[in-house]
Amino acid sequence: MAKFLDMHRGMAGITGDQLKRAHSADVxxxxxxxxxxxxxxxxxxxxxxxxxxxxxxxxxxxRIHERAGHPADEIHHxxxxx
Amino acid sequence: MAKFLDMHRGMAGITGDQLKRAHSADVxxxxxxxxxxxxxxxxxxxxxxxxxxxxxxxxxxxRIHERAGHPADEIHHxxxxx
Numbered sequence: 001m002a003k004f005l006d007m008h009r010g011m012a013g014i015t016g017d018q019l020k021r022a023h024s025a026d027v028x029x030x031x032x033x034x035x036x037x038x039x040x041x042x043x044x045x046x047x048x049x050x051x052x053x054x055x056x057x058x059x060x061x062x063r064i065h066e067r068a069g070h071p072a073d074e075i076h077h078x079x080x081x082x
Numbered sequence: 083m084a085k086f087l088d089m090h091r092g093m094a095g096i097t098g099d100q101l102k103r104a105h106s107a108d109v110x111x112x113x114x115x116x117x118x119x120x121x122x123x124x125x126x127x128x129x130x131x132x133x134x135x136x137x138x139x140x141x142x143x144x145r146i147h148e149r150a151g152h153p154a155d156e157i158h159h160x161x162x163x164x
Contacts, residue, residue: 041160
């Protein structure tokens with residue numbers, strides 16, 4: 001398993017409730033790809049969301065986001081962390 | 083206080099030790115601006131680093147990173163999180 005940080009753009013105006021619903025949509029199907037979404041952070045003003053996950057591959061994360069209706073714009077494998 | 087996520091590019095090849103030293107350089111002077119650096123994640127292959135912090139303003143975070151020798155390329159106020 002590896003750690004990934006992905007980013008979604010174009011989410012300006014997102015509310016706390018919408019973020020929770022989007023996260024729940026991911027969590028609901030994450031087991032099908034062996035992904036665990038751990039955290040999400042949103043900047044509603046500039047419309048950016050970051051998600052931290054553990055997953056077997058970046059593609060597994062991207063597939064879950066895609067199927068949940070919010071494809072990611074960028075993803076990074078982050079093997080180093082503090 | 084508010085939560086911020088910033089990003090540094092151009093850090094390809096960074097090692098775990100270098101990440102720790104860079105983080106320590108921030109932590110050493112963070113109190114001068116009321117900033118607390120909580121986490122950092124690095125993708126050494128694509129040279130991207132993300133830092134999560136609590137701070138009074140984005141500028142306070144940027145000033146610490148700048149003075150510590152590694153200015154950030156992007157920063158987002160992330161008031162929403164899961």
